[in-house]
Amino acid sequence: MRADLVAAADRQRRGIPSDTLPSAAFSGFCKKYVDDFVKVRLKPSTVESYELHIKNHLVPYFGHRQLVSITRADVDAFVAHMTRKKKPDGEPFHNGTINNALFKLRAILGAAVDWNYLRTDPTKGVGMLPVTQKEIEFWEAGQIAHFLSTAARLEPGWYPLFATAFRSGLRSSELIALHQDDLDLHGWRIHVQRAFWRGQLGTPKGGKDRWVDIPESLVQLLREARHLRGPFLFCGEDGSPLARHHLAPPWKRIVRASELSWLNIHGARHSYASLLVRRGVPLTAVQQLLGHASITTTQRYAHLAPRAIAQFVAVLDQPVAETEMRHKSGTPPAAAVLAITESGGERQVRTARMAMRPARFAGSDRSWCRSDSPVADLDGSSVTISETSGFGRSSDSGFSSEEG
Numbered sequence: 001m002r003a004d005l006v007a008a009a010d011r012q013r014r015g016i017p018s019d020t021l022p023s024a025a026f027s028g029f030c031k032k033y034v035d036d037f038v039k040v041r042l043k044p045s046t047v048e049s050y051e052l053h054i055k056n057h058l059v060p061y062f063g064h065r066q067l068v069s070i071t072r073a074d075v076d077a078f079v080a081h082m083t084r085k086k087k088p089d090g091e092p093f094h095n096g097t098i099n100n101a102l103f104k105l106r107a108i109l110g111a112a113v114d115w116n117y118l119r120t121d122p123t124k125g126v127g128m129l130p131v132t133q134k135e136i137e138f139w140e141a142g143q144i145a146h147f148l149s150t151a152a153r154l155e156p157g158w159y160p161l162f163a164t165a166f167r168s169g170l171r172s173s174e175l176i177a178l179h180q181d182d183l184d185l186h187g188w189r190i191h192v193q194r195a196f197w198r199g200q201l202g203t204p205k206g207g208k209d210r211w212v213d214i215p216e217s218l219v220q221l222l223r224e225a226r227h228l229r230g231p232f233l234f235c236g237e238d239g240s241p242l243a244r245h246h247l248a249p250p251w252k253r254i255v256r257a258s259e260l261s262w263l264n265i266h267g268a269r270h271s272y273a274s275l276l277v278r279r280g281v282p283l284t285a286v287q288q289l290l291g292h293a294s295i296t297t298t299q300r301y302a303h304l305a306p307r308a309i310a311q312f313v314a315v316l317d318q319p320v321a322e323t324e325m326r327h328k329s330g331t332p333p334a335a336a337v338l339a340i341t342e343s344g345g346e347r348q349v350r351t352a353r354m355a356m357r358p359a360r361f362a363g364s365d366r367s368w369c370r371s372d373s374p375v376a377d378l379d380g381s382s383v384t385i386s387e388t389s390g391f392g393r394s395s396d397s398g399f400s401s402e403e404g
Contacts, residue, residue, distance in 0.1 A: 021117060025067070026065050026067055026070065027063060027064050029117065034047070037111060044198070044200055045197050053101045054104070057082065058101065058108070059082060067112050067118055068254055070122050074122065075105065078105070082097075095130060097129045102123070103128075105272060109121050109122060116133075133300055136270050136301070137267050138271040138274040142273075143260055146260065147255070154254060155254055157174075157390055158247075158254075160383065162217065162251070164221075166268045167272065167378050168214055168218065169272035169289055170190070170212065171266070171269060173196050173267065176196050176232070176243070178194070178233040179232060180233050181232060185222060189211050189212060190212045192209060192210050192211070204291060205291065210291045233366075265381065272378075273301050274301055275378065277304045278304045280305060285374040325387075
């Protein structure tokens, strides 16, 4: 009763109309929101993120204040407070961290509106702070090949996992959660539907599974990597699943031995995406391969292909006969032509396929019909179109298994 009177007096002092909304302190409602919604519907990693931001930033600022007493001005003041707040090492908080705290505050107060604890959301209209993206660190194709050849020589047991990281772009949490049944080697693809997070097996980041096309070199490698020790593709000698911290020691040993510039294991994912973009694969295709929920995340690689759009619009200058030739030759119409050159009576057609799901193929020879996949460029392959034969074949493999 006393809390209700205090809340009413506070609303009157701030000019907020009196109503029949239930009384709730900010700290108490945060706990209710986490228990009744976050822990029920969101991933464990997201739960931990909410709990840390509530404990370290939100409750220390808003404390036990009544929800109805929080205004837009209070939210703006919280953001300003966070820009002045220092970390234990004396450094200011990054704008990304502040935005993350604001995002969670918005979710909490938005739920308060939905659950009839508030009439309006005081965070409405409060914008996010500008964030400068960190420069992406990645290796070039030659550096990747050198790293993998060193891995094959010094750490042969770890070579298949690290090669898969560079040639599929999977997160380390997804790599160690792969089951052997997730491999569709006849369709040249991997079904990514699990991820480990601190020993807990759950869904991949974003909560959705995805299919990832893989190049021929990786198909051959994974075919040889199958074993009878258990369901996990990459595992211990007894078949037990790996943890992410198991990957760091061999990775560091290989980097040191290869004498390359330092790159952490997540850099393999950046290298995979960067290589695809630099070779003209559309960002929408890269987005699907990486499993990004938003194209905005994939846009960080856009600057690596400044001429990619110019290459695609070049098809507008192709004569009608050229288009007919591509259809008669069997080049999929859904493939965008990157370049056409002639040599010795043959045409070299480099394409990037727009559709991500590979077709089911009959027969064992898939060399020509897979060359239009975005990941075919990881093997450096192209399609040779003969004017007379009407079929293509893969050529000029520059990222083969022999390179590691």
